Amino acid sequence: MxxxxxxxxxxxxxxxxxxxxxxxxxxxxxxGDQVDLSRSKLAVEVDRLLETGLVVADGLAASRGGxxxxxxxxxxxxxxxxxxxxxxxxxxxxxxxxLEILGHLNQPMDVREGPVAVFExxxxxxxxxxxxxxxxxxxxxxxxxxxxxxxxxxVPVAPPIMPGxxxxxxxxxxxxxxxxPVMVDNDVNLMAMGEQHAGVARSVDDFLCVKxxxxxxxxxxxxxQVHRGATGSAxxxxxxxxxxxxxxxxxxxxxxxxxxxxxxALARDAQEAAQQGQSEELAGRLAAHGTLTASDVxxxxxxxxxxxxxxxxxxxxxxxQVIAGLVSFFNPGLVVIGGGVxxxxxxxxxxxxxxxxxxxxxxxxxxxxIVLGELGPSAGVIGAARLISDHLxxxx
Amino acid sequence: MxxxxxxxxxxxxxxxxxxxxxxxxxxxxxxGDQVDLSRSKLAVEVDRLLETGLVVADGLAASRGGxxxxxxxxxxxxxxxxxxxxxxxxxxxxxxxxLEILGHLNQPMDVREGPVAVFExxxxxxxxxxxxxxxxxxxxxxxxxxxxxxxxxxVPVAPPIMPGxxxxxxxxxxxxxxxxPVMVDNDVNLMAMGEQHAGVARSVDDFLCVKxxxxxxxxxxxxxQVHRGATGSAxxxxxxxxxxxxxxxxxxxxxxxxxxxxxxALARDAQEAAQQGQSEELAGRLAAHGTLTASDVxxxxxxxxxxxxxxxxxxxxxxxQVIAGLVSFFNPGLVVIGGGVxxxxxxxxxxxxxxxxxxxxxxxxxxxxIVLGELGPSAGVIGAARLISDHLxxxx
DNA sequence: CGACTTTCTCCTTTCACAGGACAAAGGGCG
DNA sequence: CGCCCTTTGTCCTGTGAAAGGAGAAAGTCG
Numbered sequence: 138m139x140x141x142x143x144x145x146x147x148x149x150x151x152x153x154x155x156x157x158x159x160x161x162x163x164x165x166x167x168x169g170d171q172v173d174l175s176r177s178k179l180a181v182e183v184d185r186l187l188e189t190g191l192v193v194a195d196g197l198a199a200s201r202g203g204x205x206x207x208x209x210x211x212x213x214x215x216x217x218x219x220x221x222x223x224x225x226x227x228x229x230x231x232x233x234x235x236l237e238i239l240g241h242l243n244q245p246m247d248v249r250e251g252p253v254a255v256f257e258x259x260x261x262x263x264x265x266x267x268x269x270x271x272x273x274x275x276x277x278x279x280x281x282x283x284x285x286x287x288x289x290x291x292v293p294v295a296p297p298i299m300p301g302x303x304x305x306x307x308x309x310x311x312x313x314x315x316x317x318p319v320m321v322d323n324d325v326n327l328m329a330m331g332e333q334h335a336g337v338a339r340s341v342d343d344f345l346c347v348k349x350x351x352x353x354x355x356x357x358x359x360x361x362q363v364h365r366g367a368t369g370s371a372x373x374x375x376x377x378x379x380x381x382x383x384x385x386x387x388x389x390x391x392x393x394x395x396x397x398x399x400x401x402a403l404a405r406d407a408q409e410a411a412q413q414g415q416s417e418e419l420a421g422r423l424a425a426h427g428t429l430t431a432s433d434v435x436x437x438x439x440x441x442x443x444x445x446x447x448x449x450x451x452x453x454x455x456x457x458q459v460i461a462g463l464v465s466f467f468n469p470g471l472v473v474i475g476g477g478v479x480x481x482x483x484x485x486x487x488x489x490x491x492x493x494x495x496x497x498x499x500x501x502x503x504x505x506x507i508v509l510g511e512l513g514p515s516a517g518v519i520g521a522a523r524l525i526s527d528h529l530x531x532x533x
Numbered sequence: 534m535x536x537x538x539x540x541x542x543x544x545x546x547x548x549x550x551x552x553x554x555x556x557x558x559x560x561x562x563x564x565g566d567q568v569d570l571s572r573s574k575l576a577v578e579v580d581r582l583l584e585t586g587l588v589v590a591d592g593l594a595a596s597r598g599g600x601x602x603x604x605x606x607x608x609x610x611x612x613x614x615x616x617x618x619x620x621x622x623x624x625x626x627x628x629x630x631x632l633e634i635l636g637h638l639n640q641p642m643d644v645r646e647g648p649v650a651v652f653e654x655x656x657x658x659x660x661x662x663x664x665x666x667x668x669x670x671x672x673x674x675x676x677x678x679x680x681x682x683x684x685x686x687x688v689p690v691a692p693p694i695m696p697g698x699x700x701x702x703x704x705x706x707x708x709x710x711x712x713x714p715v716m717v718d719n720d721v722n723l724m725a726m727g728e729q730h731a732g733v734a735r736s737v738d739d740f741l742c743v744k745x746x747x748x749x750x751x752x753x754x755x756x757x758q759v760h761r762g763a764t765g766s767a768x769x770x771x772x773x774x775x776x777x778x779x780x781x782x783x784x785x786x787x788x789x790x791x792x793x794x795x796x797x798a799l800a801r802d803a804q805e806a807a808q809q810g811q812s813e814e815l816a817g818r819l820a821a822h823g824t825l826t827a828s829d830v831x832x833x834x835x836x837x838x839x840x841x842x843x844x845x846x847x848x849x850x851x852x853x854q855v856i857a858g859l860v861s862f863f864n865p866g867l868v869v870i871g872g873g874v875x876x877x878x879x880x881x882x883x884x885x886x887x888x889x890x891x892x893x894x895x896x897x898x899x900x901x902x903i904v905l906g907e908l909g910p911s912a913g914v915i916g917a918a919r920l921i922s923d924h925l926x927x928x929x
Numbered sequence: 930c931g932a933c934t935t936t937c938t939c940c941t942t943t944c945a946c947a948g949g950a951c952a953a954a955g956g957g958c959g
Numbered sequence: 960c961g962c963c964c965t966t967t968g969t970c971c972t973g974t975g976a977a978a979g980g981a982g983a984a985a986g987t988c989g
Contacts, residue, residue, distance in 0.1 A: 599966020
């Protein structure tokens, strides 16, 4: 079955599709209010979109005191696939054209097993979603990987935690398998786009989105657009020095932020503390699970464990210190904290806030909200769907 | 005398003006090659520009084997004023429409004397330039101030080193005095624009421009545009922590980069070293001048003084460490080092490069030039002229 | 049932633009 | 010197984009 064969023919059509995506069904009159075109021209463009099948007119809206309007909406059968590959798990979701999640799967996975194995898993998850009746096929897919990406080609480059992925043609391969257009980006950038589209960063044009998972990264949005940098490695803040002559890091340096705080570092520190008898709470969890993760630390912190709280606070201090520097440099309008460790919640947030508000200048922090992301694990897949829809809803 | 009464009426005219500004005189045919318009449409727009007087046709070019072409150029009488207010001196220059400097004055000044006194000085310098026959009047002026600016209004906000300037309507006041449009920006941003227009950053779209003068700042260019941040304080890297629990800074924190390295810090450190008898070279200069400046340290370094070299190297290390973090975060395609301390030259540059190449990941540094600015004190005034010409050469 | 609103369609006019024909102005060559 | 070629610039016409008004369609309210 061939799907979404058409693309918007001009900027007006692209704008209309975007409005319908972000604002849901609209009458022609409502669209006209937002688009600065005459009614006649608007009608022409809407008609052309109707002809292509990208949008449909279904039903009449209730009258608002005059003639009833036709509901114009994006084709209800459009389906996007959002894939968010993390270091230790993968999220796959199906959305409609409005980027609402219709179905979402999460499975553990090890990205180090390489692209072939991971692809197999992703494809089987996508097949499962399709089999459940949520989609007959996909009109496009967005995929995020935990490393730098040469964006135009959709190819990972020199990814530190993904041996075997370097140069693998993710975009081309996935496009072949799924039979639809695919866009690839860094997972952190997708999280930022997700929070921008449907989360705390709605209508914010300049913000930072710090993702603390197995590693640490930062999505940078400038003027509403993701900044990817000269080689696609922008936002790679995990290897900024947080502690002079600090702990050795896998990258060869010492004192990198990631060596002192991240999901992996936190688990390791907690395990050490448990083994050294510093915390009964953590020791109990270690005995129960055999190994500790960031979630165990989060649970221990909720239970009031002082050691867990101390680890979180210390990590937050280091993170906050780095973020303080970024805030001085970039002067964002908002800082979003997200990723796997959002479970650490307000202990972490408080530590970060303290450092940033203390170290950055008042002009930069005066009106600066520092908040947790509100989409959780959905941010990445929504961002992925957003990525491909931005691509498909732009003039061919 | 009324000047430059017209503005481009549409985007085509704006594009043409910009091409003529950056590429010098051109024939209609040459313009057509760069502008993706039909010859007929191009001729219409050029004719309209000729009518407004913004451009003139003077003389015929030599034949290239066919009919001779008319030289189209920007009106030769157009004059822009570029003003660069530093902490301790002020630069004022006149440029033609192609942003070539026709005359340039530099005078010592203390920005802390407040806007009224500084304005008086700037206006008298502008008058002197005008009196020398370089300009009959100004069609626009750009001005840079050493602190954050609310860009749309052209008003400094909370400038740390400029007491008395907070909220002073620089744009409006100067526009009134000069009788022409004025744009205001941070001095560091103007330096970045200058190097982008006529210096080392030509044709680079994403780069950082670190200005080390009395203080330290960083111009951020994203996609060819200066990034000013949510409150106009983007690039304010002088108060990023470079040394944990380091020296106290005027901002109230400890270990700020600016407290450890900047023109002011360097002079202070050199003076201390001289007084403690660590360097005969510096002590001699101190005795001769009564006080030391960064230039003295530069001269001592050139003379081979180990203490001076050590100070520069140490400062470069701190600066390089901060820049390394910014490089990881922002992934620029180029880093430009400029400002008053460029006299420190390659000793400084080497220290910075060492830190950046050592601390940032290979993907970000692999293809990253770190170079000195090539315009020196002209960068700021050229950037100022560029700022106002960008404004005037955009559709009204 | 008539007055008024809101939504949508159709028609005419205006404008932007491309592209070809053509004029102007030169060079090179026999 | 005449002829043909190239380059540059101008003019004209056709086409499509777009605005804006008239009016039809479909409703509400008194």
